Amino acid sequence: MQLPKIFLSLLLFNGCSGLHHREVLTKAIPPSQDPWYTAPPDFESASPGTILRIRPDPSNITAIVAAAAAYNILFRSTDTRYRPSFAVTTLFVPKNPLETRRVSNEVADNGKAALLSFQLPYNTASIDASPSYLLSTNFGLSGPGVTPLSSYVAEALSRGWYVVVPDFEGPTASFGAGPQAGHAVLDNIRAALSSDELHSNFGNTRYAMWGYSGGSIASTFAAELQASYAPELDFAGAAIGGIIPDLTEVFSRPISNVSALIPAGLLGVTAQYPAAREFLISQLKTSGPYNATGFLRTLNFGAIESIQYFGLQNISDYFVNGLEALYNAPELARVFGDNEYEGYHGIPQMPLFVYKAIHDDSNGIATSDDLISHYCKVGADILYHRNTIGGHEAEFINGVPRSFEFLSAVLDGSYSEKYNTTGCTWVDVTVNVTAPATGES
Numbered sequence: 293m294q295l296p297k298i299f300l301s302l303l304l305f306n307g308c309s310g311l312h313h314r315e316v317l318t319k320a321i322p323p324s325q326d327p328w329y330t331a332p333p334d335f336e337s338a339s340p341g342t343i344l345r346i347r348p349d350p351s352n353i354t355a356i357v358a359a360a361a362a363y364n365i366l367f368r369s370t371d372t373r374y375r376p377s378f379a380v381t382t383l384f385v386p387k388n389p390l391e392t393r394r395v396s397n398e399v400a401d402n403g404k405a406a407l408l409s410f411q412l413p414y415n416t417a418s419i420d421a422s423p424s425y426l427l428s429t430n431f432g433l434s435g436p437g438v439t440p441l442s443s444y445v446a447e448a449l450s451r452g453w454y455v456v457v458p459d460f461e462g463p464t465a466s467f468g469a470g471p472q473a474g475h476a477v478l479d480n481i482r483a484a485l486s487s488d489e490l491h492s493n494f495g496n497t498r499y500a501m502w503g504y505s506g507g508s509i510a511s512t513f514a515a516e517l518q519a520s521y522a523p524e525l526d527f528a529g530a531a532i533g534g535i536i537p538d539l540t541e542v543f544s545r546p547i548s549n550v551s552a553l554i555p556a557g558l559l560g561v562t563a564q565y566p567a568a569r570e571f572l573i574s575q576l577k578t579s580g581p582y583n584a585t586g587f588l589r590t591l592n593f594g595a596i597e598s599i600q601y602f603g604l605q606n607i608s609d610y611f612v613n614g615l616e617a618l619y620n621a622p623e624l625a626r627v628f629g630d631n632e633y634e635g636y637h638g639i640p641q642m643p644l645f646v647y648k649a650i651h652d653d654s655n656g657i658a659t660s661d662d663l664i665s666h667y668c669k670v671g672a673d674i675l676y677h678r679n680t681i682g683g684h685e686a687e688f689i690n691g692v693p694r695s696f697e698f699l700s701a702v703l704d705g706s707y708s709e710k711y712n713t714t715g716c717t718w719v720d721v722t723v724n725v726t727a728p729a730t731g732e733s
């Protein structure tokens with residue numbers, strides 16, 4: 293089956309061309325089989341963000357991203373139902389950290405370290421497709437024209453930033469569970485800041501977040517939850533693109549460019565709710581070509597395998613009463629309510645750069661405009677770019693230079709010289725970074 297390129301849109305690998313066998317280099321073993329990925333006894337009594345285990349990353353990711361070192365950190369966190377839990381992140385140490393560089397005329401870094409939390413859109417209900425395990429393989433995607441996600445980590449490191457890449461879906465691979473992801477992101481920052489590996493000897497550390505699409509959900513929930521869950525944190529900023537303020541809007545369309553990810557979303561969001569999971573499964577057909585057996589294969593799929601398997605199917609066909617009835621069922625409404633809507637968990641306290649294609653084919657622009665208006669009414673500081681060019685996949689690539697520009701400004705302390713520090717700036721831009729002459733209007 294030849295899949296359109298766009299089916300990769302929630303994955304955001306530019307120009308899918310080749311899939312290679314999913315093989316992790318060196319000594320990493322799948323999280324489901326690796327005892328390191330379990331909570332130590334009494335982990336509940338540690339405060340959120342406490343480092344529970346740390347080890348050098350067993351893959352050769354350090355060579356791939358040109359880091360001085362990379363560590364897996366398992367830390368105390370809080371799940372989507374606000375119960376004690378844990379999550380894993382990978383901390384990358386830059387070879388030439390910003391805080392040790394000579395302060396040039398152009399970089400007002402004040403000797404402070406910089407830390408970026410980069411949320412990848414890994415979009416899976418399988419723990420074995422977590423970034424701490426698969427980033428070294430670029431999730432099994434390679435070939436001409438592919439920009440590997442690890443290259444953005446490499447770029448951040450080359451700027452002298454420490455980088456953390458959290459497995460924010462947690463040990464239950466709860467794709468689509470907003471508070472789960474937000475808690476894990478906030479606690480991964482706490483863990484990194486307390487780590488001896490972050491040599492912030494020259495003063496404080498500035499830290500920021502970045503995430504697109506599935507990664508924007510984790511980042512936006514973290515931004516909303518910060519004031520209540522991690523009030524001691526003070527982010528320099530967050531760049532969030534391809535935002536998805538209402539995941540049910542994406543997941544209620546049975547045939548779309550992103551519908552292949554609906555099974556992972558439904559299984560992910562119900563992973564921590566046994567009754568809702570049981571109800572979900574009870575609604576699957578047991579015979580015919582679109583049945584429970586096929587649907588549940590998702591539990592072993594990374595996003596690429598989901599796209600290969602479900603890409604051109606009508607997901608509604610798996611359910612006895614269709615997808616719409618499923619979304620209206622009271623058994624699931626509360627789970628969706630608690631997990632899939634942005635704009636209800638708090639007001640982002642840090643400067644935001646938000647970018648979205650006006651013609652985004654995953655969920656359109658309307659709910660994004662609503663969310664930004666909603667934040668702006670209550671005093672948020674936002675630069676909102678609506679790109680007239682491209683759809684969901686194109687905007688990931690088109691947003692990279694603008695994201696690095698914003699993140700550099702917030703992380704080197706020059707933000708107030710370059711951006712408005714209060715209120716909302718809402719701009720329609722025309723950006724195509726692959727066109728010969730680019731420009732913003």
Ligand SMILES: *[C@@H]1O[C@H](CO)[C@@H](O)[C@H](O)[C@H]1NC(C)=O
Pocket residue numbers: 317318352355356
């Ligand atoms: C990573 O390890 C594999 C297998 O050991 C090797 O083939 C590959 O060249 C390594 N990559 C880098 C960038 O070191």
Ligand SMILES: *[C@@H]1O[C@H](CO)[C@@H](O)[C@H](O)[C@H]1NC(C)=O
Pocket residue numbers: 298547548549653682683684
């Ligand atoms: C999929 O994306 C392409 C490119 O953005 C768009 O032209 C097309 O209409 C989309 N298809 C659907 C079913 O939304």
Ligand SMILES: *[C@@H]1O[C@H](CO)[C@@H](O)[C@H](O)[C@H]1NC(C)=O
Pocket residue numbers: 578579580581582583584585586
């Ligand atoms: C369930 O679906 C799979 C995949 O289409 C098919 O191979 C299998 O025969 C189906 N099972 C039943 C009981 O119809």
Ligand SMILES: *[C@@H]1O[C@H](CO)[C@@H](O)[C@H](O)[C@H]1NC(C)=O
Pocket residue numbers: 546547606607608609614
């Ligand atoms: C998808 O499947 C549902 C349920 O079988 C059906 O009602 C709907 O018409 C289908 N949609 C399309 C576009 O084929």
Ligand SMILES: *[C@@H]1O[C@H](CO)[C@@H](O)[C@H](O)[C@H]1NC(C)=O
Pocket residue numbers: 681682683686724725726727728
């Ligand atoms: C961006 O520009 C390139 C090169 O001119 C063109 O091929 C591509 O279609 C443009 N992208 C969009 C989304 O318009």
Ligand SMILES: *[C@@H]1O[C@H](CO)[C@@H](O)[C@H](O)[C@H]1NC(C)=O
Pocket residue numbers: 675710711712716717718
């Ligand atoms: C700052 O805000 C003003 C008024 O909204 C706007 O015209 C200007 O473009 C903004 N500047 C930046 C750098 O965003």
